[in-house]
Amino acid sequence: MKKHLKVILLIISITFLQITPSYTNEDVSKSGISYDEIYDPIEPINRAVLNFNFFIDDIAIKPIVKTYKFIAPDPVEKGVSNFFSNLKEPIRTVSFIFQGEFYKSFNSIGRFTLNTLTSLGTFDLASRVGMEKNETDFGITLAKGGVSSGPYIVLPIIGPSNLRDFSGDVVEYFVDPLSNNVPNREYIDIGSGLNERVEIDEQLDKVRDASSDRYEMIKSIYYQNRNAQLEEEYIQNLPVPKIYIE
Amino acid sequence: MKNFIILLTIIFSFSTLEASEVSEWFEKESNQFLEIINNNQGTESENYEKYKHFVNKNFAVKSIAYGLIGESIVNKSSKNELSAYLNVFTDYLITTIYKLANSNTSSSITLKDVDVKDDIYIIKSEISDKKSSANLYWKVIRTGSSFKIIDVIVENTSYFVTKKSEFNKILRKNRGSLEALIKEIKKI
Numbered sequence: 001m002k003k004h005l006k007v008i009l010l011i012i013s014i015t016f017l018q019i020t021p022s023y024t025n026e027d028v029s030k031s032g033i034s035y036d037e038i039y040d041p042i043e044p045i046n047r048a049v050l051n052f053n054f055f056i057d058d059i060a061i062k063p064i065v066k067t068y069k070f071i072a073p074d075p076v077e078k079g080v081s082n083f084f085s086n087l088k089e090p091i092r093t094v095s096f097i098f099q100g101e102f103y104k105s106f107n108s109i110g111r112f113t114l115n116t117l118t119s120l121g122t123f124d125l126a127s128r129v130g131m132e133k134n135e136t137d138f139g140i141t142l143a144k145g146g147v148s149s150g151p152y153i154v155l156p157i158i159g160p161s162n163l164r165d166f167s168g169d170v171v172e173y174f175v176d177p178l179s180n181n182v183p184n185r186e187y188i189d190i191g192s193g194l195n196e197r198v199e200i201d202e203q204l205d206k207v208r209d210a211s212s213d214r215y216e217m218i219k220s221i222y223y224q225n226r227n228a229q230l231e232e233e234y235i236q237n238l239p240v241p242k243i244y245i246e
Numbered sequence: 247m248k249n250f251i252i253l254l255t256i257i258f259s260f261s262t263l264e265a266s267e268v269s270e271w272f273e274k275e276s277n278q279f280l281e282i283i284n285n286n287q288g289t290e291s292e293n294y295e296k297y298k299h300f301v302n303k304n305f306a307v308k309s310i311a312y313g314l315i316g317e318s319i320v321n322k323s324s325k326n327e328l329s330a331y332l333n334v335f336t337d338y339l340i341t342t343i344y345k346l347a348n349s350n351t352s353s354s355i356t357l358k359d360v361d362v363k364d365d366i367y368i369i370k371s372e373i374s375d376k377k378s379s380a381n382l383y384w385k386v387i388r389t390g391s392s393f394k395i396i397d398v399i400v401e402n403t404s405y406f407v408t409k410k411s412e413f414n415k416i417l418r419k420n421r422g423s424l425e426a427l428i429k430e431i432k433k434i
Contacts, residue, residue, distance in 0.1 A: 228402035241313020
């Protein structure tokens with residue numbers, strides 16, 4: 001039954017993604033990507049979910065994060081962050097195989113082995129010896145396979161995503177070789193989620209009051225960061241203003 | 247063949263000269279910026295004036311401001327409307343930089359690389375303090391004998407792109423009214 005569910009989810013996601021446009025606007029960057037009007041058909045629902053997320057964050061998550069940041073010395077914070085990042089190396093290895101990036105795949109599993117054996121992943125020795133971390137996930141794999149991003153969605157508690165990236169997360173949940181073989185994986189998932197929240201704490205504080213419309217700001221930042229993972233010359237291809245005499 | 251090599255050498259030396267010029271400008275201005283951040287003993291208005299001077303000198307404010315609303319709005323707006331918008335936006339830009347700088351502890355900015363594409367210099371730098379570091383890219387244009395910033399990209403987030411989507415949203419909601427945008431900017 002579980003196997004059937006996986007297949008159905010995958011088929012629905014991929015079919016839906018292929019028929020939905022990602023962007024609809026005339027103002028596009030040189031790479032053909034528009035940031036001005038991201039496909040967002042369920043904006044009112046997304047806005048409500050974002051407000052809900054901020055509410056939950058204010059009353060429950062933020063106090064935990066602030067206390068943790070206050071108590072934990074910087075090296076501990078860094079060690080915890082490394083630990084959770086290291087747990088993602090096996091799924092990165094699988095993602096890179098699907099992308100045909102075999103060198104990166106080999107690098108990821110090498111990093112996992114080295115860092116786990118030397119420090120249980122709390123110290124990134126691999127980077128020190130030239131095995132740099134490469135970020136990827138199944139959403140990126142789908143994008144590289146030509147799947148469009150689909151509609152923008154804000155997930156309860158989890159935050160900004162789109163249909164393609166969410167589908168990638170669902171696939172990852174079922175195929176992650178590490179998480180599926182450890183007992184009480186929910187503790188790892190909660191810990192990993194909190195760690196991600198800790199990592200963006202300062203940026204989130206700035207977003208709260210630096211914008212007239214934090215929903216638009218978060219959406220734009222989310223897409224810019226995802227595109228940066230997809231495009232080779234992302235920085236060069238970002239749109240720039242037309243030059244006027246100053 | 248000989249001529250081709252000479253031509254290549256000339257082109258290469260010219261672009262190296264250009265790159266070194268922009269690097270020199272960047273080193274000077276980033277040091278000045280750090281000095282402003284770290285010397286904040288004056289009153290709030292004195293400090294604000296320092297940022298104002300820095301922004302007016304180094305940012306292509308008009309290009310950024312007009313670029314954010316798009317050419318069609320620029321063309322259909324009156325001179326007075328545009329001038330009011332430019333003033334409000336300049337204040338907004340200064341305040342944003344002032345607030346960001348005030349919330350950061352003393353940092354260092356290190357120049358990493360300079361790239362040129364379509365007459366735009368892309369300066370890659372790294373901003374770091376004792377705790378962490380981040381990639382900071384500056385898109386810069388030549389204006390006469392100096393340079394001006396048209397975009398700042400922190401890690402992968404571009405100031406211009408982020409603000410453009412925010413401003414577009416406000417303009418769309420208000421049927422392209424620049425007056426409504428000015429009101430919204432003033433609220434922030």
